[in-house]
Amino acid sequence: MAVERGHDWGGRSVVPDDAPTVATDAALADLVAAGHGPGDPPVVLLGGDLCRTLGGRGDARPGSEATVVEVDVAQVLLDGRLLRFVAHLVAGSWHRPGRWWVAANAAHRGRWNVAPRAHPGDGLLDVLDADLAIGEVPVAWRRLAAGMHVPHPRIAVERSRTATRSFPAVVPVRLDGRSPVPAREVMVRLQPGAVVRVAV
Numbered sequence: 259m260a261v262e263r264g265h266d267w268g269g270r271s272v273v274p275d276d277a278p279t280v281a282t283d284a285a286l287a288d289l290v291a292a293g294h295g296p297g298d299p300p301v302v303l304l305g306g307d308l309c310r311t312l313g314g315r316g317d318a319r320p321g322s323e324a325t326v327v328e329v330d331v332a333q334v335l336l337d338g339r340l341l342r343f344v345a346h347l348v349a350g351s352w353h354r355p356g357r358w359w360v361a362a363n364a365a366h367r368g369r370w371n372v373a374p375r376a377h378p379g380d381g382l383l384d385v386l387d388a389d390l391a392i393g394e395v396p397v398a399w400r401r402l403a404a405g406m407h408v409p410h411p412r413i414a415v416e417r418s419r420t421a422t423r424s425f426p427a428v429v430p431v432r433l434d435g436r437s438p439v440p441a442r443e444v445m446v447r448l449q450p451g452a453v454v455r456v457a458v
Contacts, residue, residue, distance in 0.1 A: 268327030268379075273457045274299045277320040282306045283345040283364070283434035290331050290454050291342050300326045300455035307435070308345040311364040311378060314458030324457040329378040330363055331452045336431055336441040343433040344454070346372065349444055350429060359423045360386040361446040367435075375417070381448060385421045387414040420447040 277299040280286045283306035294301065303309045304316045308329065318324035332343050346367055350358030362373035362384045373384035390413070423444045430438030 268325055270323055271326050273302060273318065273320050273322060273324050275321045277302050277457065279304060279320065283308050284436050287342045287344045287434050294454060296328065296453050296455060300457040303456045303458050306345060307366045308364045308378060309458050310366045312458045318457045326455055326457045327379060328453045328455050330381060330448050331454055332363055332383060332446055332448050335445040336439055337443050341433060345434050347431060347433050347446060349423065349431045358388050361421055382417040382419060383421065383446060383448060385416050385418055
């Protein structure tokens with residue numbers, strides 16, 4: 259779904275009584291992977307980073323009025339394994355805290371505003387590639403909560419439908435807050451029409 263300046267994106271409506279309910283970004287991604295698509299009832303999203311990005315408070319319920327929007331669903335190929343995510347992918351090693359790579363559909367990750375310009379329905383991922391010196395890490399981490407870590411000369415930011423990153427060694431890759439998956443090759447993309455309707 260293309261989001262345009264000056265045009266409404268989503269709207270208030272009554273959520274069907276049979277709408278599924280999930281509490282996390284990972285549970286929403288699982289539902290989409292199981293075949294839930296744009297023609298199905300909206301998914302009531304009670305929590306997670308996508309819910310926060312959309313302004314949700316966790317009070318939407320089937321049978322009640324809520325804000326219903328279409329959000330993009332991203333695909334990722336991790337060393338040949340195809341997976342999906344709805345909020346964000348974070349790749350990085352704990353041995354190098356200043357080196358990380360993020361593909362974000364949602365602005366927030368936990369208490370951090372990692373991708374302040376990310377919009378979950380604009381057909382683009384916000385991709386951040388950071389390579390900070392160890393002395394720069396504490397300052398950048400303190401500024402993450404307010405989304406003020408960018409612009410930064412050592413954090414590259416681009417908005418794209420696709421992105422690829424190869425790491426010299428295996429790194430932990432986290433999708434929607436799940437436990438890490440080890441990988442060296444990361445390829446992400448947003449496919450046209452790959453969306454799910456959510457109610458927040």
